[in-house]
Amino acid sequence: MRPRRFLPSISQLLAFEAVLRSRSTTAAARDLNLTQSTVSRLVQTLEEQLGCTLFIRQRKRLIPTEAALSYGADITRGLNLIQQASTALLVNPAGGALSLATLPTFGTRWLAPRVGGFLETHPGIALNFATRVPRFDFESEAFDAVIFFGAPDWPGARHQKLFDEQVTACASPAFLERHPIRRAADLDRLPLLQLETRLTAWDQWFAAHGHRATRAGGMMMDQFSMMIQAAIQGLGVALLPDYLARTEVEEGRLCPILTPGVPGTGAYWLAWPEAKDRHGPLVAFRDWIAGQIAG
Incomplete structure (x- = not known):
């Protein structure tokens, strides 16, 4: 048995989260399509049930206590889990x-x-x-x-x-016409596109080609899809996992540089x-x- 005191109703928790977000019972009532007095009563009964002050009333604003901020983070996660579980059940009732x-x-x-x-x-x-x-x-x-x-x-x-990652340096045909590359050292003076989650990838690629690179400037990105488009537009050389580069290479929008399939970082x-x-x-x-x- 779960003690009733520690299981507030969904209505109470929704009201609490809405007030925590907006710092106002009026705004929370608008979000929840309830009256302001209903939201106030729900929050008050939650405080009484928990035996803890969650908000300090200052004129027309509610200031959350440290306890409320900590509690609210856990409640938001719990409500998200309930919503996701209900959505999954709705999509597939069986x-x-x-x-x-x-x-x-x-x-x-x-x-x-x-x-x-x-x-x-x-x-x-x-x-x-x-x-x-x-x-x-x-x-x-x-x-x-x-x-x-x-x-x-x-x-x-x-x-x-x-599978292990294998990477290939790629650039657009127009970029390679302007900047012919015959050896790894030729990339020292070129913009190298960077992925923020693979900061050592270029170092390993150069090491596999027996070259100690001097760091070149290049755009930093958070997704390979952006890097691919940047390389196609001729903004630099991209170091791409083989499975991602395959389509653009086959279509001729990108060209592999030197040895393909160098081991990646993971x-x-x-x-x-x-x-x-x-x-x-x-x-x-x-x-x-x-x-x-x-x-």
Whole structure:
């Protein structure tokens, strides 16, 4: 049994979160489509139930206490989990849903073109995607699994290796006409496009070509998709994972430079919380993606 005192109603928590966000019962009432007096009463009964002051009343404003700010962060996470779980149930009332977080460009370039095959062979599973770059806590976000880049060190998770990253330096044909490249040293004077999550990637590429590079200026980006477009527009040389560069190279919009397929700075992994290890849709997805990699 959960003590009733520690289980406020959803109405109380929604009112509290809205007031915490807006610092005003009037604004919170407008957001929730309630009366101001109703919101005030809900917050007051929450304070009475918890035996804790959450807001200090100063004229027409409510100033949250330190306890309220800390409590509010946890309540927001909890409400998000409830909303995500309800959405998943609405999409697939029979159950069998898999919520997957993935890197943006990996999701669009590698996973999306293949995932139709998974859905065809597993018609009872609803697959929900969201993109994430920074790492998150499985306990605070309602994901069953995540695809990420790096090392197998996601806290409290099990890991399945997908593949090592191989990278190729690429530039547009027009850029290479202006700047012929015959050896690694020729890149010293050129703009090298940088990815903020791969800050040592160029160092490793140059080392693989037996050259100690002098740092050149170049645009910094947070996604490979932006880097690809910048390279196509002739803004510099991009260091791209092979699976991302393949389409543009085949279409002639980018040209590989020197040796293709140099080892990158890590690998792509599928990770999931230990508690989800035997979750049916996740087991099916793990088996399917392992077959895609092997193929």
